[in-house]
Amino acid sequence: MTIDEIARLANVSRATVSRVLNNNPRVQSELRARVLSVIEKHNYTPNAAARTLATRRTNTIALLVPGLVEETCAEPETFYPLLIQSVTVAAGQQRRYLMLCYVAAGEELEFYRSVVRSRRVDGLIIGGSHIGEPLLELVLRSGFPAVLIGRHLRRQDLHSVDAANVEGACQAVEHLLARGRRRIATITYPASSSTGVDRLEGYRRALAKYGVPFDPRLVIESNGFDSGEAIAELAGLIGAQRPDALFAASDTLALDALQCVRALGLRVPEDIAIVGFDDQPNAARSDPPLTTVRQPIAGLGREAVALLLRLIEQPDVAPQRVVLPTELVVRASS
Secondary structure (H helix, E strand, O other): OHHHHHHHHHHOHHHHHHHHHHOOOOHHHHHHHHHHHHHHOOOOOOOOOHHHHHHHOOOOEEEEEEOOOHHOOOOOOHHHHHHHHHHHHHHHHHOOOEEEEEEEOOHHHHHHHHHHHOOOHHHHHHHEOOOHHHHHHHHHHHHOOOEOOOOOOOOOOOOOOEHHHHHHHHHHHHHHHOOOOOOEEEEEOOOOHOOOHHHHHHHHHHHHOOOOOOOHEEEEEOOOOOHHHHHHHHHHHHHHOOOEEEEEHHHHHHHHHHHHHHOOOOOOOOOEEEEEOOOOHHOOOOOOOOOOEEEOOOHHHHHHHHHHHHHHHHOOOOOOOOOOOOEOOOOOOO
């Protein structure tokens, strides 16, 4: 069976059949139903190779996480595995294939060049806010459809989807301040990460709102992947000038900090209250259950895929930044 035969049986144009096969939203529901009915009745399967040659579309998108290391995905309930899951589900719902790309640090440029040259995918989602300047420049010069999950610190000319990190962190620290905590430490991400910068900004805004002076000695910077050094620094801080609360930039950091506090013979929240960020599934199962900021990870994947598909159809649209709200989830750790 050919597209022309489907068009004749469904009493529609050949172009309408083509739009339905390519999942184009600009098809009336009644016409789409007629075409799909004929396709189902005759068990029609389009020739993917021929369609790719004709349309220059592969119906495949790629998800790239620059500098992904083994530790990032070691725990299935942490941010990146959940993000990968959300993008996979969103792509499937839009009838798109997903190429998942684990690319080591330093190899992102060559990978991106090969993707653009080969045209094996129609567009690219870059997961994480650690995108380097050389890769960013290459993305912008190539004009290849790309969406960043997170935001870049210096450039605003890239399409991106992000959580409201400043507002979420501010709400978390305000929650601690409202409970009478005043010496609030924070474990944050590196200054090269927009996520770290934004969540630290939210921490500072909350302190300023309550008239609490910012003390840089209470700020502990993690490397983003391995919490060991940050937790050791926290233990030293507790031994010297104990804080009465801690805001951690992720649930992973918060849960490691919780274990550290308890190992030092202190109680959570009586001695040190703890709040995390993400609302990973294991946050509710910790002892005590972790107060945290719920990040819309499923929404990030869904919006990134939707934005990328719009870019594939309309590559010349102005840069868009989609920001999704967060939610404070109060549990026993605070």
